[in-house]
Amino acid sequence: MKNKEQPTQLFLKWFDEELKLSKVRIPTAVCLSTMGTDDFPNARFVSFKELIDDSFIITGPLNSRKGLEIENNNKVALTFWWTETERQVRIQGIASKISDQLADKYFEARNTNSQAVSLICEQGKETDNLKKLEQKVLDKVSENTKISRPQNWSGFSIKPTRIEFMEFKKTRFHERKLYQVVADDWTLKNIQP
Template sequence: MKLSDYRNEYTRFTLDESGLDPNPRVQFHHWLKEAMDDNAIEPTAMTLSTVNAEGQPTSRIVLLKNYEEDGLRFFTNFDSRKGQDLAHNDRACLMFFWPSLHRQVRFEGRVHKLSAEIAEEYFHSRPVESRISALASPQSQPVRRSDLEQRVQELQKQYGDHPPRPENWGGYVLVPEHIEFWQGRACRLHDRFVFNLTDSEWTVSRLAP
């Protein structure tokens, strides 16, 4: 099969000015709920793109845990590759893609760490198995599977149902300055609206597809 022969028309939805909320956070929550109601696969999954000290961009999937006034929150190991990238360059991009709805949302802005108190609260809300995994994993470092599984068993015996939060594990928040909503349309005449933050106010423009 030639990839150039593959076509998929986007005809389920449209997006125009009358249906766009002036607050992009509210608009995002509308779309996120619709993705959940549509049984989209992993609707809170987002692609996080960072750039390291040498200027090399890298992307990976992380999960959104909240989007409130301060921005979009996610949690990870600070010593991971993404954590190291953000320590050198706090600018990043988050992107959601919901194929069944033919929609994308992209956020660009600066990232900073959440407080230890917020990290503690979220860490202890997770299943105990996930807490043990966070404690056991030297994220982004070379490891043998057998060693990792042995470490999990050792920590389970040591801490039982009460593993502590690792000091190098916590939360980040991306504070958006640029948000784009993309709605697929037929014949590649997609709807695109971009919100830019200027002097604490959001301005919105339609972009050509």
């Protein structure tokens, strides 16, 4: 059936309810899944930034494994699990690179240590001297100068094509709603637990 309610509005409502109750240190953590260049799926936690134009924004290095995998295949999935409200949201969508202006905004909002790590480290690459790398980061931080966003650091906007909401119940008769884009419009199905 066609649905007038935008699923992203329901997402924001649930997200706000979880944030009000959450005791975890990083309540914006979300599992990003990509298809690996070796044909194995990959999953890792990233930080959800915000919704812009009904798309989910995440950031990180473009030359990291996740960045290279998204460049190779931009069909991705996000999975949120919220402990306090016992809800899960699963999103499938298409990722595209965000603008440089938006990437600059997110990079400037990071603390200096995070900026230095992004400037100096090549996320996921092998190193033979972790201490030396850490010292480079500490030296950069101690310079106390503005760190500009590296060109390989940006983010992705994930336009959803499918969003599933699940509320866990003690009876295990979980409530599940599946929104899908069909002919440029959201449809809604109730699905079995």
